[in-house]
Amino acid sequence: MTQEYSRPDSAAPERGADPRGGEDKHALQADGVSAAGSIVMAVAGSAPAYSIAATTATLVGAAALGAPAALLWCGLPMLGIAWAFLYLGRADVNAGATYSWVARALHPILGFLSGWALVISATIFMVAGALPAGAMTVTLFAPDQANNAWLITGVGAIWFLVMAACVLFGVHVTARAQWIMSVIEVGILILFAVLMIVRAATSSHAGPNFSWDWLGFSHLTGQGVFVSAALIAAFYYWGWDVSSNLNEETKDGHKNAGSAGIIGIVIVFLLFEIFTIATLIMLPSKTIENNSANILSVLGDAVWPGIGGKILVVAVALSTIATLETTLIQVTRTLFAMGRDHTIPKAFGRIHPRWRTPAFATLVVVGVSIILFVGSNLLGSVGQIMTNAIASIGMQIAFYYTLAGVAVVVAYRRVLFKSVKNALLIFLWPLAGAIFMGVIFVMGITQNTPIVNVLGVGLIAVGIIPLVLFYRKGKEYYTRRPLELPAELDAKAPANIDDRDPAAL
Numbered sequence: 001m002t003q004e005y006s007r008p009d010s011a012a013p014e015r016g017a018d019p020r021g022g023e024d025k026h027a028l029q030a031d032g033v034s035a036a037g038s039i040v041m042a043v044a045g046s047a048p049a050y051s052i053a054a055t056t057a058t059l060v061g062a063a064a065l066g067a068p069a070a071l072l073w074c075g076l077p078m079l080g081i082a083w084a085f086l087y088l089g090r091a092d093v094n095a096g097a098t099y100s101w102v103a104r105a106l107h108p109i110l111g112f113l114s115g116w117a118l119v120i121s122a123t124i125f126m127v128a129g130a131l132p133a134g135a136m137t138v139t140l141f142a143p144d145q146a147n148n149a150w151l152i153t154g155v156g157a158i159w160f161l162v163m164a165a166c167v168l169f170g171v172h173v174t175a176r177a178q179w180i181m182s183v184i185e186v187g188i189l190i191l192f193a194v195l196m197i198v199r200a201a202t203s204s205h206a207g208p209n210f211s212w213d214w215l216g217f218s219h220l221t222g223q224g225v226f227v228s229a230a231l232i233a234a235f236y237y238w239g240w241d242v243s244s245n246l247n248e249e250t251k252d253g254h255k256n257a258g259s260a261g262i263i264g265i266v267i268v269f270l271l272f273e274i275f276t277i278a279t280l281i282m283l284p285s286k287t288i289e290n291n292s293a294n295i296l297s298v299l300g301d302a303v304w305p306g307i308g309g310k311i312l313v314v315a316v317a318l319s320t321i322a323t324l325e326t327t328l329i330q331v332t333r334t335l336f337a338m339g340r341d342h343t344i345p346k347a348f349g350r351i352h353p354r355w356r357t358p359a360f361a362t363l364v365v366v367g368v369s370i371i372l373f374v375g376s377n378l379l380g381s382v383g384q385i386m387t388n389a390i391a392s393i394g395m396q397i398a399f400y401y402t403l404a405g406v407a408v409v410v411a412y413r414r415v416l417f418k419s420v421k422n423a424l425l426i427f428l429w430p431l432a433g434a435i436f437m438g439v440i441f442v443m444g445i446t447q448n449t450p451i452v453n454v455l456g457v458g459l460i461a462v463g464i465i466p467l468v469l470f471y472r473k474g475k476e477y478y479t480r481r482p483l484e485l486p487a488e489l490d491a492k493a494p495a496n497i498d499d500r501d502p503a504a505l
Contacts, residue, residue: 028095028336029356032171032249035256037179041246042264044182045239045326048271049189049296049312049319050132055235056279057292063229064285065208066219067276070229071236073217075269078237080433081401082265083425084408085244086258091411091483093254096337097244098404101483105407108478109467112343114400115334116463121396122331123365127372129324130156136317140310157370163325164366167332170355171249174325181322188315189271195303196278206302207281214277227443231394234440236272238397240264242326245333275299328365335361343474344466392456395448398441399460405434411483415490422489 033041059067085097094100096115103111134156138145145151166177200210213219220226243260247253250260279288279295282302291298296316300308336358339348352359408430409416416427445453471478484490 027356028248028333028351028358029171030249031251032356033175033246034251035260037175038243038246038250038253038256038260039263039267040178040182041175041326041329042240042243042260043186043267044178044319044322045242045330046237046264046268047129047239047319047323047326048268049185049315050129050323051236051268051319052189052272052275053294053296053312053316053319054132055232056276057288057295059229059232059236059276060279060285060288061292062232063220063225065211065214065280066217066225066229067280068214068273069216069220070226070233071269071272071276072215073220074230074233074436075237075265075272077433077436078234078240078401079262079265080429080431081405081437082240082258082261084405084430084433085241085261087408087412087426087430088404088483089244089247089258090254090486090489093247093257094337095245095248095333096341097241097247097334098400098407099334099337101411102400102403102407103477104481104483105411106403108480110403112338112467112477113460113463114403115338116466117396117400117460118334119331120459120462121393122327122334123369123372124393126160126324126327126331126365126369129320129327130160130369130373132156133159133317133320133324136313136320140313140317153374157373159321160324160369160373161366163321164328164362166325167328168352168355168357168359168362170357171246174329178322178325181318185315185318185322186267186271188311189275192300192303192308192312193271193274193278196274196282196299199303200278200281205282206284206287210277210281214280224447227440227447230436231440231444231447234394234397234437237265237268238393239323239326239330240268242330245330278303328362331365332358332361335365341474341477343470343477345470346473392448392452392459395441395444395453395456396460398437398444402434402437402441405430405437409434412485412489415485418489 056067059070063070088101088105089097092100092104098118099111099115101111102114131152134152134154135146137155137159138148138152142151163177166174199205217226220229240261243250243257243264247257250257275296279299283295283299287298288295294309294313296312297309300310300312302308304311335344335348336351337349338344339346339350339358339361341349348358348361348364350360351357409427412422412426415422417423444456448456
């Protein structure tokens with residue numbers, strides 16, 4: 001049987017065994033995701049088609065011709081956070097990702113709250129994502145029912161349950177489903193990216209000609225423009241870190257999970273930039289403003305009249321459904337890690353003996369999400385509450401990304417200046433990403449409405465309740481266990497260590 005995962009931390013308890021003596025109650029399925037599959041997961045987590053369709057008009061409204069620059073200057077610090085995830089994952093392969101890393105590098109309480117922030121933001125996002133999945137499906141197959149709230153809600157709930165079943169029935173099923181959806185989605189986006197580039201270069205268009213200053217700061221000046229645009233741009237990228245939550249189930253997860261996050265960000269960045277620039281070039285500003293809900297459909301018709309819009313709607317539907325699956329993975333694996341450490345009820349840390357997935361955590365998340373989803377879409381008052389809650393997701397994302405960026409600097413502090421590579425990839429870039437995310441978090445507090453701040457920061461603070469209730473039961477987690485660096489990067493490692501030794505990886 002393949003080792004569950006490689007980790008240099010020999011003092012840490014074996015994650016594959018029950019601390020009370022049982023065997024395999026906490027062992028996820030090793031090697032269930034390939035290196036390529038991990039990249040697919042990272043791309044799907046950012047939901048390129050869904051993000052473009054749902055957010056482009058909002059970003060253009062905030063930054064106008066500065067929209068491409070906002071994506072660039074938010075993407076660079078996001079890559080810094082991805083480098084932090086890569087190196088933290090090298091030191092500690094754990095399904096909880098930041099929940100474990102921040103605890104061991106900074107403080108267990110901060111680690112628990114970072115994991116809790118992911119759980120809250122992911123749960124809210126699943127509620128928000130199920131509605132577009134239903135709406136896109138109804139638009140494709142029954143356009144005359146596009147305003148039928150009951151039908152859209154029902155179809156969205158069905159898609160959510162289908163993705164939950166994929167997550168429940170094993171990581172192999174999850175990976176296969178993601179391959180099918182994401183390959184089709186990204187294939188469609190690449191096809192249209194090529195068509196748009198050709199069309200923009202050879203034909204007349206409704207918008208302005210592209211200029212390289214769209215990637216600079218000249219269009220991001222003005223009161224609050226940069227911060228507003230950066231907050232919106234951050235939503236585009238979120239989700240790539242699902243590959244890290246799958247590290248225990250990924251082949252050579254100590255290396256491949258972190259690398260997948262970096263590659264995923266690069267791929268979606270290129271797609272985001274091409275489609276945003278194409279939108280500015282090919283569509284009049286009034287058209288962008290009036291079609292915020294289906295901007296990709298309008299863009300598709302402009303590129304390929306008659307059928308282009310429908311094809312891109314298919315891509316958005318697949319993207320939305322795919323990201324429901326990856327978000328389910330993130331929240332269930334984080335809850336699984338918490339249950340395994342007894343920082344929440346231990347039932348969350350058990351896996352199904354056949355499927356090797358956190359079945360209890362999955363079923364609880366599905367039940368809560370369906371209740372919130374139906375309530376938020378059918379009850380006006382709840383719907384308003386959920387609208388405000390969704391706006392708070394960015395603050396929760398910025399919170400745990402900031403902690404991850406700081407954590408890698410602290411964990412690797414002895415070797416930061418051992419080489420130029422270490423100084424850039426472990427110190428300067430992750431720290432810049434952490435500062436950027438921290439500024440977003442703080443500026444979000446100053447610019448958001450009180451209710452959004454209460455939900456954004458307040459829902460993170462709610463995590464103090466399980467922290468207090470389970471502090472004694474989770475004594476092992478709350479006992480500080482500093483991260484031990486990979487041997488080839490550890491300044492205290494013997495000079496003649498063999499890098500081919502798995503213990504050094």
